Amino acid sequence: MAVDMDLTVLSDNEIWTDAEQLVCCAVVPEAPNTATFSFTSPSGRLFRYEPGQFLTLELPIAGNTIWKTYTISSSPSRPMTISVTVKAQKDSIGTRWMLDHLQPGMKIKATGPAGIFTLPRKEKKKYLFISAGSGITPSLSMTTYLYDRGTDVDISFVHCAHRPQEIIARQRLEQMASRVPTIKLSFIVNEDDPYLVWTGLRGRLNQLMIGLIAGDYLERDVYCCGPEPFMDAVREMLIGLGYDMANYHQESFAAPVKKEEQLPEHDDVVPDEGASASVKFARSEVTAECHETHTVLAVARGAGIVIPSGCTFGVCGTCKVRKTSGEVHMVHNGGISEEDIDSGYILACCSKPIGAVEIDV
Template sequence: MAAPSPILDAGVWHDSEPLECVSILPEAPHTATFTFRAPSGALFDFQAGQFLTLEIPVPGGPVHRTYTISSSPSRPRSISITAKAQETSVGTRWMIDNLAPGMKIKAIGPTGLFCMAQHPAEKYLFISAGSGITPMMSMSTYMFDLGTRSDVVLINCARRPSEIIFRERLEHMASRDPGIDLKFVVEEPDIYRPWTGYQGMFNQLMLGLMTPDYLEREVFCCGPEPFMQAVRDALAGFGFDMEHYHQESFHAPVANEEDIPELDDTVPEEGARAEIVFAASGVTGHCAETDTVLAAAKASGLNIPSGCTFGVCGTCRIKKLSGEVHMVHNGGISEDDIEAGYILACCSNPIGRIEVEV
């Protein structure tokens, strides 16, 4: 009788055992997938969307860095993380430059609450930017491997098509599972390579076009905070129930429910009143916070030139002198203009008292 397989007998991996690197796969500029196995042959047990904390032996002493698992629990013989080295990166840069197959590294976990299993639903919407695709890759692969019909719209945003992580793998799954609806958004095309998909910054208009039934979906979002803020603004502007919105930050994944930060977005309140001082005209108008600055100006007998009225054309750009607005635009204003204090009157709601240069 043949001896039992040591792999089958090794049980479930625990973080008391170091991980052994088995492969490194370049994914995009400064981005790679690192795949590990348990030297004992143990299997990995985790939920799609969870993360690992690696102890990285950089010069001067080890550092601990947290990475979302990009592989699926349906493939338990190995575990992978996908990481991008930023300009100021220490740990990830060391891994890309030094980690090699056969090397061992300590890990803590898996853990985390950004998981489908924590929020079961019939329909999902995954929205990510850059390496925020990693938990979405794990969850999408898990659904694909189950063999049942998925119902997920997966939106990933990147600077250029060449920087879309997992593009070929995602397209492969979507080509075989009609329930995976794949959308890519890029800020600009690659030179000499035409791009026929969505282009620009992700906005409310794109969301409505990509996912008409967004109100029926459980939403998972991962990316830089400004990106996630734009997603939250777009959803809230459409009346989405934010109880069904879940996000994972690049910098602050959480393992315990009590550590999940409260989303304290400033949004117009039903019934709340606002005051708008039109400085150049010497007029002060009163309105509801749910009214736009453009509507309030017209009600006060003032004319702000406007075109589309939903934040695309930029015709109604004005300078905000003080106060706070809630603005959900669709690409009609640049980040530089926003930082300089400009707003689009057609899609900005006054919060309390504001002053504008009109």
């Protein structure tokens, strides 16, 4: 393990500030169109930051300067260098320039570190890190930091990638997990790599996977980073599972924030245990009063209405019914298609009425 240096005892002139350029000291390929760039300070100053924070790099593109923000993927427990791990998309400009042109020995201007997506000052003991794509970088920094500190922490690390070869820093994470039994890794992929065996999970992250991977998720602080639709889906899953969202934290790598007042407000629908609702079963001519936290299936059973069901987890699709009016909060696990949802169908087992709802049953 690396030594966890106490940088608070150093004077300000021993700590790097963004008034000094960075020198690229290493470029390590991580996956297709993905690499980790490590930097040192020319003066030998050390780096002080919080795991999960970001840097903004000034990149010279075609005679102009563009500014790109990247989460720091290294750990402050290893203060000699600072690193960012970048992944180029089809429309990338700055990241593409870095992959094609930035080499060891080159100097670059950076501002920061900044950001509030960090571990709490009063360290918690149980974490659930959830990420997708290059959103793995803050989880990587946090995990390395906790590993280096040697504290008694329990990390469930969940990462989603398109293919196994696109899992960033996989070997580094596996090395840490092999030495610390309380770091549990779970990788989920959409497709296998050709001619290579994959024995992990496949498909899209869902509520069932969360329960299987971290059955005690209600006891963990959740840190999530990835594309916006991915994080929206994770929030929906956790809300549907009854998770206390006060313990949920997320960072958008498209728009990281520096201050709490810049945090976006999420338009999440959260069923309220104290809010009244009702379900009208139109064909049966029965209306049942309930609360927003009750599922349509549970309300139907309580009213003596039979809706065929199987898994009760939104997987099998047996309880699919058509909603003719009203709104529900539905978090399914693959048992219904987007076409059916657009046509007004819901799964009764994982749909909760928001106000008055009418079902064609």
